[in-house]
Amino acid sequence: MSTKIHIVGSGLTGATIARLLQDQGYDVTVFERRDQVGGNVHDFVHPSGVRIHSYGPHYFRTNSEAIWAYVQRFGSFFPYRAVVKSFVDGQYENWPISAAYLRRIDSGQDSKPHALAKARLQATNFEEAALQLMPTKVYEKFVKNYTFKQWGVAPRQLSPDLVKRFEIHHDDDPHLTPGYRWQGIPTDGYASWMSKMLEGIKIHLGVDYLQHPQAFEPATYTVFTGAIDAYFGFDLGRLHYRGQQREHEYLPAVDRYQPCAQVNNPALENGAHIRTLEWKHLMSVAQQATIRGTVITREIPFSPQDIDQYEYPFPDTINQQLYQQYRQRAQKIPNLLICGRLGENRYYDMDQAIGRAMMLVQKQILPILSANSGRIFSNLSYF
Numbered sequence: 001m002s003t004k005i006h007i008v009g010s011g012l013t014g015a016t017i018a019r020l021l022q023d024q025g026y027d028v029t030v031f032e033r034r035d036q037v038g039g040n041v042h043d044f045v046h047p048s049g050v051r052i053h054s055y056g057p058h059y060f061r062t063n064s065e066a067i068w069a070y071v072q073r074f075g076s077f078f079p080y081r082a083v084v085k086s087f088v089d090g091q092y093e094n095w096p097i098s099a100a101y102l103r104r105i106d107s108g109q110d111s112k113p114h115a116l117a118k119a120r121l122q123a124t125n126f127e128e129a130a131l132q133l134m135p136t137k138v139y140e141k142f143v144k145n146y147t148f149k150q151w152g153v154a155p156r157q158l159s160p161d162l163v164k165r166f167e168i169h170h171d172d173d174p175h176l177t178p179g180y181r182w183q184g185i186p187t188d189g190y191a192s193w194m195s196k197m198l199e200g201i202k203i204h205l206g207v208d209y210l211q212h213p214q215a216f217e218p219a220t221y222t223v224f225t226g227a228i229d230a231y232f233g234f235d236l237g238r239l240h241y242r243g244q245q246r247e248h249e250y251l252p253a254v255d256r257y258q259p260c261a262q263v264n265n266p267a268l269e270n271g272a273h274i275r276t277l278e279w280k281h282l283m284s285v286a287q288q289a290t291i292r293g294t295v296i297t298r299e300i301p302f303s304p305q306d307i308d309q310y311e312y313p314f315p316d317t318i319n320q321q322l323y324q325q326y327r328q329r330a331q332k333i334p335n336l337l338i339c340g341r342l343g344e345n346r347y348y349d350m351d352q353a354i355g356r357a358m359m360l361v362q363k364q365i366l367p368i369l370s371a372n373s374g375r376i377f378s379n380l381s382y383f
Contacts (some may be wrong), residue, residue, distance in 0.1 A: 011039020
């Protein structure tokens with residue numbers, strides 16, 4: 001009898017685990033609620049020819065040679081180093097903030113970091129943590145209202161850990177993540193890239209695994225990459241997530257709408273949208289040359305109830321405490337692994353999701369499968 005593996009969810013975490021286990025010779029089946037694979041790593045081509053990332057821009061970057069080798073198995077990447085601007089005081093300013101901007105606004109004590117930074121106090125919320133990192137003016141103009149739009153609550157209600165994603169570029173480098181060795185976007189798009197990652201693996205599309213658990217042959221081991229509270233039927237309560245409503249607009253007479261792919265919109269008076277995206281910037285130069293006009297997308301954050309719209313786990317104490325209750329229950333169930341962004345209630349960049357999936361396969365899944373079957377597994381070439 002073969003060892004049957006069920007992977008629930010075909011996003012980066014599920015697809016990577018499925019690929020690696022299939023490569024090891026296991027009988028893998030993937031179940032996906034949506035009608036296409038890839039989870040939120042998906043794109044489509046607008047009638048104009050512009051390729052749009054369905055669930056917001058995906059900038060791939062990594063410093064890991066192993067991860068870079070893995071992703072190139074499924075398609076070539078053209079070089080792309082993301083640049084992000086924030087529209088502040090009627091101008092496009094670099095994000096992350098540059099030292100040049102800090103020098104420009106420096107007019108005394110008001111532009112210095114908050115006094116809490118000098119006292120080196122332990123931040124108890126996001127606002128305190130942010131004010132230790134950056135001048136008050138920067139926080140007020142770039143971060144405070146952007147954060148309120150993103151999460152729908154006052155910044156003081158959010159975890160201080162959220163500030164770990166912020167930084168200041170003291171060397172004035174305009175790129176979002178200049179320190180990464182490899183950065184790019186799949187030449188043929190993310191939808192094709194994800195499909196190739198799952199090539200040769202049995203997939204059931206449009207299937208809610210939780211609604212039909214008895215409809216399929218029992219698995220030896222199950223990997224669930226959906227929302228952990230959904231797995232347990234929300235019986236302890238629902239975890240809080242945020243998603244984005246997206247409004248697309250085609251501008252046939254406009255070649256370029258904004259200076260880069262992503263422009264953040266922190267000011268409340270400029271509208272409810274958190275950022276504006278212009279997709280032509282995320283295409284290769286050769287592809288851009290074939291496009292007439294441009295497509296922009298405005299993203300407006302909201303709190304979804306439909307799990308297909310979950311994008312960002314909510315970063316506050318109440319959410320984390322509820323998650324830990326679900327996590328403790330999950331850990332007691334044999335031959336089950338709940339993982340991924342929604343399964344672990346934490347944000348992962350693309351390379352982090354892949355790297356964690358690799359680690360889980362090597363350090364957790366394969367040892368259990370080997371112990372259950374007596375089979376000796378071979379080490380993955382990525383480690």
